[in-house]
């Protein structure tokens with residue numbers, strides 16, 4: 001191996017160097033503790049500062065609280081490497097940057113995202129980028145256990161150590177071992193849509209999350225104002241990746257599944273594949289348009305409206321003229337209602353005058369006034385052109401109207417929960433319907449909730465551990481209810497993430513879409529609405545697509561929004577699955593796409609074990625020896641769909657023959673160490689067949 005470990009170096013030199021590196025690292029922790037104490041003192045002072053304007057104080061408190069939590073994340077693995085340069089200078093690389101205030105703020109520790117840290121990840125023997133040595137530290141908690149230096153090849157040791165470690169329930173950051181091809185993508189200076197594709201285990205998710213941390217570092221001002229949205233396939237996956245950004249010091253990010261992109265709805269249910277196809281294709285845009293048009297109705301029979309001197313029959317022909325005028329206004333359905341009513345009054349004046357038998361101008365004005373205030377005409381207009389929420393529109397469509405419109409497959413019983421595929425339709429409906437009075441009332445309710453939230457913030461400040469003893473002043477000691485009320489009026493104090501996730505019209509500064517191959521054309525419309533600047537990182541693998549309505553070509557999905565203006569990068573190395581398991585899974589890949597290349601595995605392990613059993617209950621007795629363990633079966637509890645994006649040390653795949661090729665490919669590539677494949681059959685017959693083949 002092309003590295004010098006401290007063990008292979010002379011013991012005298014090693015001990016000396018190790019102890020000097022230990023001193024250096026404890027010095028960095030001292031600095032960290034000092035900065036943290038100073039930030040906390042400034043936070044206390046900001047809370048106490050009675051002279052400062054309230055909202056200034058509020059901003060200061062928030063900024064300092066963020067700083068305190070940023071400093072807290074670096075508690076473990078603060079510094080993980082060092083580079084020595086040709087000019088004799090060196091830089092220690094870590095999770096955050098630390099500076100020396102006593103030496104003109106010279107860098108003591110360089111943030112991994114800073115440009116000067118880049119050679120730590122990218123320098124090679126062929127292209128050393130001015131670096132003579134790269135050193136990797138091995139730490140436990142705050143203690144330095146050892147280090148090794150590499151000669152600028154792809155450093156196998158640090159990476160393999162990281163990859164061999166047993167997995168936990170949640171994904172870890174890879175900041176100490178980012179590889180050059182990944183680093184290129186993480187730091188890519190591309191403002192628009194970036195598609196990152198790669199086979200299973202190539203680090204797409206890890207890279208996308210580190211890219212978020214990098215973008216927040218380089219464009220903090222813009223992104224912390226607008227927020228970042230990370231979309232993942234299901235809640236289990238979001239829980240799995242949920243710790244990575246906080247471990248990198250970034251917390252202000254909204255995580256959502258496609259079923260949660262419409263505020264107020266948390267869809268979990270899946271439609272059958274053919275219904276997903278109908279709801280997910282672009283034709284669903286016309287479907288929603290038709291559903292709205294269907295609610296702009298004509299009376300079947302003329303409806304009599306009684307005025308003082310005459311009864312006017314409101315017939316379909318007259319209503320059609322009013323409806324055409326309202327539609328021609330170009331306003332959205334709810335917003336065009338007043339136009340419809342005014343047009344209806346307008347078209348009724350002439351027939352009313354004709355029935356009265358006079359057309360004096362004063363009489364016409366009276367009739368118009370009477371019609372405008374006529375309660376029957378108002379309720380008729382309400383019935384013919386009702387105010388609609390997206391939920392009411394789709395609910396009525398599914399619970400009956402779909403039959404007359406020719407979409408019987410959409411029919412559902414009243415009161416059933418929304419499905420994931422309904423979410424983009426609700427969003428589309430919201431676009432076509434516009435605001436409702438209900439929306440205004442909801443905004444009022446939200447304002448009331450903000451007041452309650454403001455109170456909550458104070459409690460959180462009390463609970464977050466900034467106050468260690470009872471003697472210290474607490475936020476609630478300093479801020480009274482009057483202040484709370486004013487403060488509520490002055491500013492919206494929720495975090496960007498909280499405000500963004502509650503607001504359908506919020507537009508994010510950057511959107512990350514993971515397992516993007518699963519999203520339908522309708523899902524993409526929602527995401528593009530949430531990100532008009534098209535600053536997006538899209539990660540996926542077309543070969544792993546399980547959703548019928550998912551992506552078949554990136555070009556086709558992106559062209560309507562950015563034409564050909566998007567960048568594409570491929571990751572080629574598999575950091576999860578040992579080579580033996582990957583070559584076993586290659587057969588499933590070939591079934592999905594005969595021309596596809598499986599990624600190259602960095603690790604070797606043991607070949608998968610195949611079992612044939614007559615009774616599947618055996619599976620419940622299988623266990624992994626250590627680390628994480630999962631059974632993936634078409635019937636669950638962990639289905640191939642739910643296993644998307646996850647990994648486990650030991651994986652048992654049950655009845656892969658009952659899975660589609662893409663499902664099989666996903667299931668077979670989840671193991672980091674051992675794969676057991678269980679099929680149902682006659683074990684004796686299988687053994688005989690194997691023996692026959694052997695002879």
Ligand SMILES: Nc1ncnc2c1ncn2[C@@H]1O[C@H](COP(=O)(O)OP(=O)(O)OP(=O)(O)O)[C@@H](O)[C@H]1O
Nearest residue numbers: 174177178179200201202203204205206575576645
């Ligand atoms: N440079 C690295 N250093 C250490 N671990 C890494 C590195 N790159 C990836 N990994 C690890 O490899 C595993 C697979 O990464 P990840 O889940 O991001 O892959 P993926 O491409 O999203 O896979 P899939 O397509 O199956 O969802 C994770 O455990 C991740 O932490």
